[in-house]
Amino acid sequence: MAHYPLIADHGLIGDMRSAALVATDGTVDWFCAPRFDSPSIFGALLDAERGGHFRTRPAAGDVTTRQLYLPDTAVLITRFLTQAGVGEVVDFMPIEPPEAGPDERHLVRMVRCVRGEMTFDIEIAPRFDYGRERFETHLNGHGVVFRGDRTAMTADLVREPGDERNARIWLDEGGDVHARLRLTAGEMRGVVLRTGYAGPVREVPVAEVRRLFDRTVAFWKTWLGRGTYSGRWREAVHRSAITLKLMTYAPTGALVAAPTAALPEQVGGERNWDYRYTWVRDASFSVYSLLGIGLTDEAAALGRWLRDRVDEQAAKDPSGPLKIMYRVDGSADLSEEILDHWSGYRGSAPVRIGNGAADQLQLDIYGEALDSVYVADRHGVAPGHEGWGSIRQLLDWVAENWSQPEEGIWETRGGRQDFTYGRLMCWVALDRGVRLATAHGRPAPVDHWRLQRDALYEEIMDRGWSPRRRAFRQHYATDVLDSALLRMPVVGFITPTDPMWLSTLEAMESELVTDSLVYRYDPAASPDGLRGAEGTFSLCTFSYVTALAAAGEADRARLTFEKMLTYANHLGLFSEEIGLSGEQLGNFPQAFTHLALIDAAIALDRCLDTARHP
Missing domain, CATH: 2.70.98.10 (Beta-galactosidase; Chain A, domain 5)
Structure with missing residues (x-):
């Protein structure tokens, strides 16, 4: 062989x-x-x-x-x-x-x-x-x-x-x-x-x-040397920053999810995707992470790339949704094909190039995009007049369309659902829009946005909560848990010490966490339209660290972070997932993982500093 x-x-x-x-x-x-x-x-x-x-x-x-x-x-x-x-x-x-x-x-x-x-x-x-x-x-x-x-x-x-x-x-x-x-x-x-x-x-x-x-x-x-991070994990954060820079397409500022295609989430399985494209979600998170370590030029370039996609959509069809991913030059042709003549990594077929998930409806991208605009605004990079016009059209679309079923953040191929995380991020989009319009006196239907934002809050608290599990659930038709919801306190939807959140965190720990590593969800309990299993998701593990830090669990957060660093490869690089024996799986290296590492290090530094000097 x-x-x-x-x-x-x-x-x-x-x-x-x-x-x-x-x-x-x-x-x-x-x-x-x-x-x-x-x-x-x-x-x-x-x-x-x-x-x-x-x-x-x-x-x-x-x-x-x-x-x-x-x-x-x-x-x-x-x-x-x-x-x-x-x-x-x-x-x-x-x-x-x-x-x-x-x-x-x-x-x-x-x-x-x-x-x-x-x-x-x-x-x-x-x-x-x-x-x-x-x-x-x-x-x-x-x-x-x-x-x-x-x-x-x-x-x-x-x-x-x-x-x-x-x-x-x-x-x-x-x-x-x-x-x-x-x-x-x-x-x-x-x-x-x-x-x-x-x-x-x-x-x-x-x-x-x-x-x-x-x-x-x-x-x-x-x-x-332009970076400003001086916390406890400089080597890991700096290597992550360099890795993200390596995955940035300089002519446009776009960040690819990974430089590889078709590396398997399970060796021998079919979960083999092409990640050489720029997801709106990844780009949005990148703005927050890069600003957090002082790399303002890169954050601004990503912000411009995002704004261009919003402007293009507004000019083409303001009544339609954004694509969830684009090529690095901003084009949207990502037709998926299978390379039948290639055997795949260690026999992991099919080998896919292009990405058929590009046309999915994923409502969470609007919240991530608007949150990045809001964070950039707080760092002095405010949207101009034309930019605000495009943002307003985007938010008008969200206000009218947030209640429809969608495919969700994990790009499952098992049909549309009312995903709680998608609703959460629509709440974020409208909330940030209200804040931006109010702070800068920009023209906007603020009352309507606020009305829809509050309706989202009530629906998530009512239908996104599982009384049986005492936890927020993946979507309204299931009691399955979803680690995407670890972002609930991070985006300000719920306080990190709220009893409902602490109960959710406890439920996730019992079902999705294994030796500090975190699964996205349980595919056996929530069919995703694909055969096989997957490893723990490294992004989610670092998000778990951030959630623990926000809840004031300094010791647990630090131990989880330090244990996760032992799963890096010999150069400090991470793929998408970690398998049962600790092997790295999925496309490599993955931008999302290194972004989450930076966020977790910043949050943990802050938590430890507070614990030392309350």
Whole structure:
């Protein structure tokens, strides 16, 4: 059976337009270019035999591998320890490399020996368009050009004059490139991949690559230095911030939910979704989280992206709902298809690209969007006249449509229901609209919005509450619990010490919490239209920390947070879910998880400070 690394055995590199995953064995097994949502160039993560890869590793001998980020950067170092010496592969994507075309992406692999000597084997085996596009390979002494009908990529060799005696390069019958490189301590060579570029190839001097490396390191250190977080968990928060930055599409400010597609929520199962898009929900939460650590430029860019989507909807059809997700450029075509020719990660089929949930009705996105506008306003970023006009149209739609059934936050495919969380966030949307209009004296049907807001409050308290469970429930036709409702006190709907809330929290702890990890809901008790099970949801675990902190449960919140950090991978990255044995599941890394980590750290810092100095 083909070898698949664990999902957690990867690091992420990127240039804020596309990203790549690098496994601990030195293999780039996921890379899409020129954008996050472009077809793959290397996709071995989803089909080890047909997906394509870029591998660099010692040629022989027993090897121990280690992986780390250069501190405070997105530069990834994979170390190989052998009896003969120690070698490293340093991977990064330069930020706006010089003389690069708009659709070119550069991926740099610096290969170096730091102790003793080491011989490296390099293999470049692209598979354009998810392995569906044929290509030709052209090799000369300075590098390689891979040319398909629609895609091109050039691999330039990094070396010094006279290196021919220590390296050789050849093609196999399938057009893949192989090289063998012998280095001694202090020597560095490598490869610069340029996607979207069909040559000519050139020999890249080592000094030029060092300059690219230095500029990339300086960019990340300078950028991170703008943040203001100085709490107890700086390393985890800073790594989360860098990870979120890596998943941000610089031209528009959009944040993808994850840079991967079709990684399973259950190995061998069918819950395999494409997350390379921007959800209104994720973008909204991002504004709050980024402002919380002082990254105002990124928060403002996301705010503009959200405003553009609202403006587009208002201009196109103010009587219709927002899409729940968009491509990074703001377009809404996310047609879902299945790659039948790919086997999926460890046999987890189907492999889906695109996302069929894009056309679902999810009412909660309005509350999340308006809450982000409200938070940004409190930080001095107020909507202008045209922006307010679009917001007003959006809220008028919410006021007239909040009572209809919907698919809910978890994008279930089991039919529409009256989800309590959707109603809660509609309450948030109208509440924030009333507050904004009142604070700034903006024209708005405030009385009508307030009337609908209050009607929502009464309905949630009446129909969203289960007298039998003594808890707020997932939707009105069930007594199933839903950890999305952990946000109830966070958004101000209920005080965190209200007996109804404390009873809900206790019920969730008994049903959804296992060793501090939190399930979204129980799919066996609440059919979601899909086969199989799933792991605990990392977002929900961090939301649980925030809820405990808000309730003043400082010790429990801190222990839960610290235990959750032990589930991070070796680089501090989190996927979407945690399986029964602690393995990471789902798309990786996931923005929502890292956003929730930041929020939980801020809330927990505040709770602990209050406990120390009441």
